[in-house]
Amino acid sequence: MEPEFWHQRWRDNLTGFHLPGVNPQLEAFWSHLPVEAGDPVFVPLCGKSLDMLWLAERHPVTGVELSPIAVEAFFEENDLQHRPSQAGRFSLCESERIRILCGDLFDLQPDQLADIRAVYDRASLIALPPDMRPRYVSHLESILPTEVDMLLITLDYPQEQMGGPPFAVSTGEVADLFGADWSIEHLHEDDVLAREARFRERGISHMTENVFHLQRR
Numbered sequence: 002m003e004p005e006f007w008h009q010r011w012r013d014n015l016t017g018f019h020l021p022g023v024n025p026q027l028e029a030f031w032s033h034l035p036v037e038a039g040d041p042v043f044v045p046l047c048g049k050s051l052d053m054l055w056l057a058e059r060h061p062v063t064g065v066e067l068s069p070i071a072v073e074a075f076f077e078e079n080d081l082q083h084r085p086s087q088a089g090r091f092s093l094c095e096s097e098r099i100r101i102l103c104g105d106l107f108d109l110q111p112d113q114l115a116d117i118r119a120v121y122d123r124a125s126l127i128a129l130p131p132d133m134r135p136r137y138v139s140h141l142e143s144i145l146p147t148e149v150d151m152l153l154i155t156l157d158y159p160q161e162q163m164g165g166p167p168f169a170v171s172t173g174e175v176a177d178l179f180g181a182d183w184s185i186e187h188l189h190e191d192d193v194l195a196r197e198a199r200f201r202e203r204g205i206s207h208m209t210e211n212v213f214h215l216q217r218r
């Protein structure tokens with residue numbers, strides 16, 4: 002997926018991935034991660050996700066997002082006073098507990114995430130086509146500290162029934178992508194098609210959501 006694909010999505014308001022509330026899996030499973038209140042958290046490909054508000058009640062949050070429309074909407078729609086500035090190749094928007102770097106994740110450098118203790122990936126890995134996913138994981142590994150935990154939420158469905166995004170990512174692929182450097186705990190599997198009309202309408206026969214705790218030490 003080229004950056005222009007996502008810029009156009011935001012310009013056209015085609016953001017069906019955006020949830021109107023906090024993701025229930027975040028609320029249910031965040032406590033499985035051995036992180037403490039105050040530990041800084043990174044949200045890659047954050048969009049304007051309200052999950053950042055929930056996380057920010059517990060942690061300083063850093064997000065990265067390509068679209069300036071999404072970043073501006075996040076602060077405006079949530080009535081958060083924010084300061085704009087420049088941070089290298091990124092435009093930076095920050096409120097008291099949340100800062101969003103507006104630019105390409107693949108331009109992030111380790112010094113920008115040096116204090117991060119945990120990562121929250123919802124609809125980020127699965128936003129990327131198969132050939133980009135190994136690059137995404139290896140870039141995350143290169144910019145994150147060596148001791149880090151991640152809550153990863155994926156979807157799996159017969160890929161031939163729909164073109165992504167979101168793309169199907171199987172538990173086996175999660176093992177292939179992360180297994181060398183991370184321990185993987187599969188926390189939850191849920192049949193989600195019943196509550197996902199937009200995917201039923203596109204002819205998907207079954208769809209599962211998986212939640213993982215990944216740990217790198």
Ligand SMILES: C[S@@+](CC[C@H](N)C(=O)[O-])C[C@H]1O[C@@H](n2cnc3c(N)ncnc32)[C@H](O)[C@@H]1O
Pocket residue numbers: 004007008018019020045046047048049050065066067068071104105106107123124125128166
């Ligand atoms: C499927 S959406 C998920 C957004 C968010 N995680 C959520 O749960 O609502 C993927 C987001 O990643 C952004 N994105 C895609 N590629 C990116 C990149 N290389 N760097 C930064 N953001 C990117 C898109 O603009 C889009 O907002």
